[in-house]
Amino acid sequence: MTVVHPNLDETKAKISARDVSVFYGDKKAIDGVSIDIPTEYVTAFIGPSGCGKSTFLRTLNRMNDTIAAARVEGEIMLDGEDIYRSKMDVVQLRARVGMVFQKPNPFPKSIYENVAYGPRIHGFAESKHDLDAIVEKSLQRAGLWNEVKDRLSDSGTALSGGQQQRLCIARAIAVDPEVILMDEPCSALDPIATAKIEELIAELHGRYAIVIVTHSMQQAARVSQRTAFFHLGKMVEYGRTTDIFTNPLEERTKDYITGRYG
Amino acid sequence: MSMALLLLLAIGLGLAGWLAARARAWSFRRSGTERLAALPSYHGWYVALWIVVPVLIFIMIWSAIEPGLVLQSVLADPAAANLPTFDFQRNALLAEARNVATGAAAGVYNPAAQPLVEPFRTALAEFRWIGAIGTLLIGFAGGAWAFLKVKPDFAARTKVERIVMAMLLLASLVAILTTLGIVASLVFETVRFFGMVSPIDFLFGLHWGPDPMANAANPDPTRYGALPLFWGTIFIGAIIAMIVAIPLGLMSAIYLTQYAHPTWRKWLKPLLEILAGVPTVVYGYFAALTVAPWIRDVAQAVGITNASSESALAAGLVMGVMIIPFVSSMADDSIAAVPQAMRDGSLAMGATKSETIRKVLVPAALPGIVGGVMLAISRAIGETMIVVMAAGATANLTVNPLETMTTVTYQIVAMLTGEGSFDHPATLSAFALGFVLFLVTLALNIIALRVVKRFREAYE
Numbered sequence: 207m208t209v210v211h212p213n214l215d216e217t218k219a220k221i222s223a224r225d226v227s228v229f230y231g232d233k234k235a236i237d238g239v240s241i242d243i244p245t246e247y248v249t250a251f252i253g254p255s256g257c258g259k260s261t262f263l264r265t266l267n268r269m270n271d272t273i274a275a276a277r278v279e280g281e282i283m284l285d286g287e288d289i290y291r292s293k294m295d296v297v298q299l300r301a302r303v304g305m306v307f308q309k310p311n312p313f314p315k316s317i318y319e320n321v322a323y324g325p326r327i328h329g330f331a332e333s334k335h336d337l338d339a340i341v342e343k344s345l346q347r348a349g350l351w352n353e354v355k356d357r358l359s360d361s362g363t364a365l366s367g368g369q370q371q372r373l374c375i376a377r378a379i380a381v382d383p384e385v386i387l388m389d390e391p392c393s394a395l396d397p398i399a400t401a402k403i404e405e406l407i408a409e410l411h412g413r414y415a416i417v418i419v420t421h422s423m424q425q426a427a428r429v430s431q432r433t434a435f436f437h438l439g440k441m442v443e444y445g446r447t448t449d450i451f452t453n454p455l456e457e458r459t460k461d462y463i464t465g466r467y468g
Numbered sequence: 469m470s471m472a473l474l475l476l477l478a479i480g481l482g483l484a485g486w487l488a489a490r491a492r493a494w495s496f497r498r499s500g501t502e503r504l505a506a507l508p509s510y511h512g513w514y515v516a517l518w519i520v521v522p523v524l525i526f527i528m529i530w531s532a533i534e535p536g537l538v539l540q541s542v543l544a545d546p547a548a549a550n551l552p553t554f555d556f557q558r559n560a561l562l563a564e565a566r567n568v569a570t571g572a573a574a575g576v577y578n579p580a581a582q583p584l585v586e587p588f589r590t591a592l593a594e595f596r597w598i599g600a601i602g603t604l605l606i607g608f609a610g611g612a613w614a615f616l617k618v619k620p621d622f623a624a625r626t627k628v629e630r631i632v633m634a635m636l637l638l639a640s641l642v643a644i645l646t647t648l649g650i651v652a653s654l655v656f657e658t659v660r661f662f663g664m665v666s667p668i669d670f671l672f673g674l675h676w677g678p679d680p681m682a683n684a685a686n687p688d689p690t691r692y693g694a695l696p697l698f699w700g701t702i703f704i705g706a707i708i709a710m711i712v713a714i715p716l717g718l719m720s721a722i723y724l725t726q727y728a729h730p731t732w733r734k735w736l737k738p739l740l741e742i743l744a745g746v747p748t749v750v751y752g753y754f755a756a757l758t759v760a761p762w763i764r765d766v767a768q769a770v771g772i773t774n775a776s777s778e779s780a781l782a783a784g785l786v787m788g789v790m791i792i793p794f795v796s797s798m799a800d801d802s803i804a805a806v807p808q809a810m811r812d813g814s815l816a817m818g819a820t821k822s823e824t825i826r827k828v829l830v831p832a833a834l835p836g837i838v839g840g841v842m843l844a845i846s847r848a849i850g851e852t853m854i855v856v857m858a859a860g861a862t863a864n865l866t867v868n869p870l871e872t873m874t875t876v877t878y879q880i881v882a883m884l885t886g887e888g889s890f891d892h893p894a895t896l897s898a899f900a901l902g903f904v905l906f907l908v909t910l911a912l913n914i915i916a917l918r919v920v921k922r923f924r925e926a927y928e
Contacts, residue, residue, distance in 0.1 A: 253534065267814070267816060269816060272812070272815060280489065297818045297819075300815070300818035301817075302815055304816065304817070305816035307809060307812060309809055311807070311810060311812065311813040312813075312830070313813065313814070314810075314820075315831070323817060324818065327818065327819050327820075327827070374813070378817070381817065381818065403902060433528070
């Protein structure tokens with residue numbers, strides 16, 4: 207069913223999904239998706255609206271648990287451990303698999319408190335000094351430190367949209383995750399802010415396994431090395447980003463990337 | 469009787485005007501080449517309003533002056549010459565004759581009223597005719613004036629809309645003017661009271677015990693210290709009741725919004741809101757007959773011998789239960805209004821449900837929750853029945869919740885229904901108490917609305 211390009215190099219899978227299906231009540235939203243996601247590369251999920259790419263992304267940190275009617279079948283392994291069935295609970299899972307949302311959603315707290323939130327609930331910092339260090343490091347990695355270091359006590363919601371999104375990335379980084387899921391992180395941002403986020407993804411690449419859902423094919427081409435094309439709940443094609451965009455094997459993929467639909 | 473007839477007449481005239489104007493506008497539309505500036509029915513409404521509004525104003529004025537005119541014409545009658553000059557008897561006779569003449573009474577009780585019946589009857593009939601003719605004249609005049617303006621290019625729609633707006637404005641002014649009237653009457657009586665007892669004695673005195681039988685001209689200011697009442701009100705309504713209502717209301721709101729299954733919530737929420745619909749008298753029974761004796765028994769069981777069967781605690785506890793719905797429904801609304809994105813953001817960080825609630829949802833919803841608590845407090849301190857039935861009547865400046873205590877509202881009732889004459893300072897003190905209560909609840913409401921408004925601005 208999924209066409210996988212032959213010239214993928216061997217990588218160790220950080221997350222590996224096998225035959226994953228997601229149901230909303232009786233409706234099947236995701237149908238038998240299998241994919242290996244490595245740490246070395248940024249993986250992009252593309253596809254038309256409603257194709258299930260965001261739904262699949264949310265199964266990777268069990269955010270679908272908050273929807274009562276959603277049910278997941280198949281297995282999803284994080285470092286070989288099944289995240290739905292092993293004794294790992296969602297709190298531990300989400301500390302390892304962070305998420306950035308479509309719309310920046312900083313808490314109505316200070317910038318410092320936003321970043322300190324995760325380390326606090328997971329008990330990462332023994333002292334105020336440790337916490338300060340984590341906050342500074344996270345903001346630096348998110349490329350926000352120089353802009354906010356003099357106003358850490360200002361409200362996070364007072365920042366611009368692009369800064370808010372980088373604050374959310376800093377917040378995710380602060381708990382030192384292994385994977386960062388990004389659900390259309392730039393769709394609410396202007397081109398300049400988008401460029402900054404894309405630069406940031408390039409910098410974070412390699413340190414974390416990054417999965418990004420995007421509507422923009424240019425963005426997928428710019429930031430990712432692996433691309434999966436989703437259509438009607440199925441993963442149609444998966445391969446190196448350059449292969450997907452220059453040499454799609456499936457008719458539907460070709461139609462989508464040439465703009466014939468979606 | 470004649471009023472009803474006049475009103476019917478007004479409605480009939482209005483209907484006729486409506487039909488005539490509409491027909492005329494239709495005829496323009498059929499014959500003319502020009503487009504009408506408004507729908508025919510708007511022309512109809514324009515004329516109808518020009519008939520009905522002036523006629524109603526006339527009827528209002530007429531019904532105010534007509535009795536006087538009737539009386540004058542009766543007094544001009546020779547039969548009225550030998551009426552007694554003493555006001556009370558004279559008015560009784562006149563009223564009696566009038567009642568017989570209008571048919572409200574079957575016959576005269578006092579034969580002296582009999583000769584006046586006939587003049588009354590003629591005068592009433594005469595003025596009824598005058599009223600009807602006046603109504604017709606004014607209706608026709610208004611209608612004709614408006615009807616002549618019905619032309620194809622006449623902007624009847626804008627005019628009608630403007631009149632409708634004016635009527636709506638009038639309707640909203642009624643409520644505001646009534647409030648102003650209440651405040652004015654309170655202020656007036658309060659000023660009278662403060663003319664007899666100094667505000668300093670009233671607001672800061674420690675002893676409350678007005679004697680309605682004492683000499684009104686020279687009241688004892690030491691008996692008018694309202695501080696124990698203010699304390700009782702705050703202790704029962706803002707402290708004990710809130711200790712019950714805030715945690716219970718908040719926790720039930722959190723349960724309902726975050727944990728309850730949707731069908732369970734669908735049943736529980738209205739059930740909780742029924743609490744707000746129970747008449748306060750019923751809460752009063754419950755407080756007086758069940759809670760207060762129970763508290764006394766418990767207190768005696770643990771060795772407090774002088775526990776009273778009426779206590780601030782009983783009233784406060786029941787009042788707290790009563791205002792749970794105020795707190796919980798405001799808290800519920802404001803927690804539900806926190807964007808889903810906040811919740812997701814926190815959960816995605818690996819926070820548990822309860823951490824998310826404590827650290828993100830409640831702080832974000834805090835202004836709304838505070839607003840709800842303020843409204844609940846202003847409701848609690850204005851509450852009367854529970855206090856009347858369960859807290860007692862003795863003004864008592866104490867922090868012991870097991871003792872009997874009284875509140876501002878209770879004393880207002882007691883002073884107004886007491887034996888004192890109306891201009892006695894003891895009675896007038898009720899107005900001063902009411903005025904203070906009004907100011908406090910007004911302030912609380914304003915603060916609550918401000919706080920809630922700030923919260924709304926943050927999220928919409």
